[in-house]
Amino acid sequence: MPQAETSDEQILRLISRPQTLEQGFRLLVGMYQERLYWQVRRMLLDHEDANDVLQNCLVKVYRNIDKFEGKSGLYTWLYRIACNEALSFLEKKKRQSSASLDDEVSAIGKQLKADEFFDGDAAQIRLQQALVTLPEKQRQVFNLRYFEEMGYQEMSTLLDTSVGALKASFHHAVKKIESFLEEK
């Protein structure tokens, strides 16, 4: 994607100069905000949580942009920071709650039904409930493949995992989701 690479370079060049720092950073946010938001939202489900986590993530990005060495693509770097932030948020939330997995599944159903920013049907709520039962890595792979339709090669770079392992993870995730949907 030469255009995206050029854009990243332009953004980083603008960010490197104090007089164009704000312009460059706003361009970065504008370019990647939606992809990053949906990744975080699918992990956290709630809009307010996703909004807070993504804003905190981008504040961290701003503070540490000089540490970006360009070894990976800019989006890969942003995605990893966003994922780490979201995972930390989830872990903190889990520590504060003593609910079992069944309770969690049930709570998510109720939460999505009441959420003004969710307009999915019953089947889509069931799909989200099924996703909660997956291990984090499988859930991540499923979201990238199923919702973003990301290719395995790109996903391999993004998650620093071999293509074979990713395919296996996706396959296991699909089987578990099918089983969950058939079960109830």
Place this chain on the structure above:
Amino acid sequence: MKLEDDIPDKLKHLKTSTGGFKVPEGFFENFSNEVWQKIQQAQVEAEPVSPSLSIRLEQWLGTWFLPKPALALASLAILLIAALFWLKNPTGSVQDQLAEVDSTSVKNYVLSNIDEFDEESILESVKEVQSPVDMLPELPKTEIQQYLDDAVNELDEELLEEVF
């Protein structure tokens, strides 16, 4: 590999671009402003408020008047003053200092402290002093003889009888 090949039919019909999730209207249009505002807010909070010069001076002085630094500072000041005093008024030998004392002061001191000296010390010091006879000027023998004769003639006879 295409997505269709990966996903079973049961899941294909559930797929929508956002999975049923929505965002508030205008959310993405305003998002970069919100982020930028948060960055600026975080920067203001991170920057420490610089105290005024008088407050900084007061704080700096305050640290020196805490018990430990104050004690250390006082000890150092005493040492410095003593060193300066010693450098300006270097002490010489004991003999040099005694040479500066006048004879009257020495006499007064010895008389007022005579009881402090033991006999041996006094005798020892007397030996070092020249005898009064030695101090007499050299006189001709004839004059001495004349002086002694006159003295004998002046003696009372009764007294001499009593003595001998």
